[in-house]
Amino acid sequence: MVEIDNDRTPTVVADEAHIIYRVQQGGGTNSSPLASFKRMVTGSKGGNIREVHAVKGVSFVAYKGEAIGLIGTNGSGKSTLLRAVAGLLPVSKGAIYAAGQPSLLGVNAALMNELPGDRNVELGCLAMGMSPAEVAAKKQEIIDFSGINDKGDFSSLPMRTYSSGMGARLRFSIAAAKEHDVLLIDEALATGDAKFRKRSEQRVRELRGQAGTVFLVSHSEQSIRDTCDRCIWLEAGTIRADGPTADVMKEYEAYTRR
Numbered sequence: 001m002v003e004i005d006n007d008r009t010p011t012v013v014a015d016e017a018h019i020i021y022r023v024q025q026g027g028g029t030n031s032s033p034l035a036s037f038k039r040m041v042t043g044s045k046g047g048n049i050r051e052v053h054a055v056k057g058v059s060f061v062a063y064k065g066e067a068i069g070l071i072g073t074n075g076s077g078k079s080t081l082l083r084a085v086a087g088l089l090p091v092s093k094g095a096i097y098a099a100g101q102p103s104l105l106g107v108n109a110a111l112m113n114e115l116p117g118d119r120n121v122e123l124g125c126l127a128m129g130m131s132p133a134e135v136a137a138k139k140q141e142i143i144d145f146s147g148i149n150d151k152g153d154f155s156s157l158p159m160r161t162y163s164s165g166m167g168a169r170l171r172f173s174i175a176a177a178k179e180h181d182v183l184l185i186d187e188a189l190a191t192g193d194a195k196f197r198k199r200s201e202q203r204v205r206e207l208r209g210q211a212g213t214v215f216l217v218s219h220s221e222q223s224i225r226d227t228c229d230r231c232i233w234l235e236a237g238t239i240r241a242d243g244p245t246a247d248v249m250k251e252y253e254a255y256t257r258r
């Protein structure tokens, strides 16, 4: 059972959380249409389901006003954990509780490629619960913050014409326009250029100031050091360290240098 500090306001509580992906393996005779039909009729799952146990009994408490970096080598479970905090993946065992509606701002956030940037701004804001009047008031500010129009009128072009950095900047700008109880950022800061990174780090600090909790998954040590005061190091689905960024980073660096 996790311990909660009663003097602070918890925003996310993970209690021995396990997350397991179930993957249907292709190939072999079981993937034939007949075999699929049999599975549908009999309700059997088939013999070729593989389980990937991505997060293995993770416990932590995040509090209001914290910015927490999630670090770990490739495949250690960072994105999976973030998606579970956002409520996008079920927890197989244990539990994750979160205040309000955590917003996941990732490189894969659901914007529509065929629609222009400015339309995506409107839809994104509406999806985050803003009123049409709020959206109208904020739209230009969001486009300006993203900087996508710095080199021409890109906001009226479909998103598929954007570079990956431009897309990531727009996604970040939309999500950062709202005050969140819990804001989850997956690598988004690392995708922008240096100027945008600075601007977005400033915004993350403001969001923290507005009393939310920010989680940041990044392979950029600098981003984590600049933005987060606390760090959780995940390795092979379990927490190796959780504490002040400088201390955890030191341990992590020693581990990756081995």
Ligand SMILES: Nc1ncnc2c1ncn2[C@@H]1O[C@H](COP(=O)(O)OP(=O)(O)OP(=O)(O)O)[C@@H](O)[C@H]1O
Pocket (backbone or CB within 6 Å): 021, 022, 023, 052, 053, 054, 072, 073, 074, 075, 076, 077, 078, 079, 080, 081
């Ligand atoms: N959709 C999925 N289906 C099955 N397994 C998955 C899926 N997504 C991730 N995994 C597996 O879960 C484990 C953790 O992956 P995850 O993406 O959470 O790691 P990560 O720490 O974010 O990695 P990276 O630093 O490379 O982004 C890996 O073993 C990965 O193969």
